[in-house]
Amino acid sequence: MVEQNKKSNLAALTLGAIGIVYGDIGTSPLYSMKTVFAKEHGLLLTPANILGVVSLIVWSLLIVVSVKYVTLILRADNRGEGGIMALTALALASVGKSSRWYFSLMVMGLFGAALFYGDGVITPAISVLSAMEGLEIATPAFSPYVVPLTLILLIGLYWVQSKGTAGIGKWFGPIMLVWFFALAVMGVINIIKAPEVLEALNPWHAVLFLSHNHWIAFIALGAVVLTLTGAEALYADMGHFGRKPIRVAWFFFVFPALGLNYLGQGGLLLATPEAISNPFFQQLGAWSVYPLVALSSIATIIASQATISGSFSMTKQAISLGFLPRMKIIHTSEEEIGQIYIPVVNWLQLTAVVLAVLAFSSSDNLAAAYGIAVTGTMLVTTILTFFVIRYGWKYNLILCFIATGFFVLIDLAFFSANALKIFHGGWFPLLLGAGMFTLLITWKRGRELVADNLEKHAIPLEDFLASLFIDPPIRVPGVSIFMRGIGDGVPHAMLHNLSHNKVLHERVVFLTVYNLDIPWVPLSERVRLHELGHHCYQVDVHYGFKDEPDIPKALEQLSSQHNFDFNVMETSFFIARQTVISTVGSGMARWREQIFVTMSRNARDAADFYRIPVNRVIELGTQVEI
Structure with missing residues (x-):
């Protein structure tokens, strides 16, 4: 019975x-195959190039996704959690602050x-x-409506974020299972029509493609990487699903379906070169276009939802x-603690997505902007992994270099190829990333400066209490809780309270x-x-x-563990609201x-963030x- 439950849970x-x-x-x-053979890349649609590109795609999926990720x-x-922030924290803990x-x-x-934030804008759009x-593909008459329909779908998707995805989320798995099944079936049909495409499984075709086409092949790498977008997601979502289900899903469902479909698209192009205008929607003929548009629309909305949720999760971690x-973080599900909604992130991301569209x-123009953020994150992930396995896991230095050095070379190749796109749209996700990086590093440094200032003027708590109770103030019934920063001395709120009210509660807690x-x-x-x-x-x-x-809730736990009587309605929380002032100096x-200063003034109230009842806050x- 236990074994059966384990299998059911894994499924x-x-x-x-x-x-x-x-x-x-x-x-x-x-969009990947169409983008590789886009006219501006100058890659000729010859049988050798088709086999080379398909081989490069299949082996990239095998090496980068299957082996690396x-x-x-x-x-x-990091204790069951993945993603760039969790990996960064793990790498920092591995090397130590010194x-x-x-x-x-x-x-x-x-x-x-x-x-990642820059990539999170491009993914829903493209x-x-x-x-x-x-x-x-069905009819050119629809051309003027493509962008408006895209915007309607995207705006609707972001609009419903506040409602949560608990209700529709249970359908994501079955729908995407149908999607991958459709990819596999279409691939098999086109492979049967042009079985010679199976030669692409030989990696020698990828080597020949790179050696014969030189610069053009290098440019094509920037489009091939589009087939790898989303590899970071499987690592970031490890905390939600666990390592084994992600591996089972990839090796038994996702990789076979993707491999077959890319082989099938290659077979289609070998048999019908004119299908390059949009090989995906021409895999089964004209009759299938509308059903494929409907199915792909649902699939892309689900893919976009995962990106949006990832942005919320990343922000909460940051x-x-x-x-x-x-x-402000809103929990959209009472059962799933990970389902959250952050209004500021939601609307800022929607604005950027609409601007991108x-x-x-x-999608051809967006593909020029896509990839550089993805490959940049991939490269960072590989480098951080080196420090984890070397200093955290204590692996042999040569083994660490071999394990990560190979992937660094691949990541650098993809990143360099995508760097060529900077002046053709790649600047957009880089600009978003640079803006986000500035905010992240500025807030971190600003908080350090505030902490340094407070520490410089801090009064040691133990010395203050010793002197205070030589001639103690009047004690009044109840509990007072003073929020106290790490390394702080006497909280400013306590000094102000004693100065103005001249009293102290029966019990005083510094939290x-x-x-x-x-x-x-x-x-x-x-x-x-x-x-x-x-x-x-x-x-x-x-x-x-x-967490x-x-x-x-923490104070209730304190009450049960340490026999510390706590009643929130008889407790006063004293919080010092800091007003940060910028001055000329060495900051x-x-x-x-x-x-x-602007970020500080717009930060969420501490009482609200820590779920302290507002009627108990001073x-x-x-x-x-x-």
């Missing part, structure tokens, strides 16, 4: 992984995360737009790790929140209590970057300080210069 998780994890890479056949990278989990590599790795990880372009200010207006570089903190390790004397206590609450901050550049202002 359910595998189906879920097919629906969520592989949506992006699963919709790549819509599914076999190697999935092993680099390492000369620490700052460089942090910057590199942030840059990879920033590129996926849905390429699906709508299938209508042009907030927890101290790289972004607190934002309007500016580029076709410090620690955000750790791990995904989850066990409940048994979440809350720590230290007695300071005179009914004063220091309470430390620890959260991982995937949900909830101070009242950051003035323009960065202004960005930090805010006292303080100014901090940076």
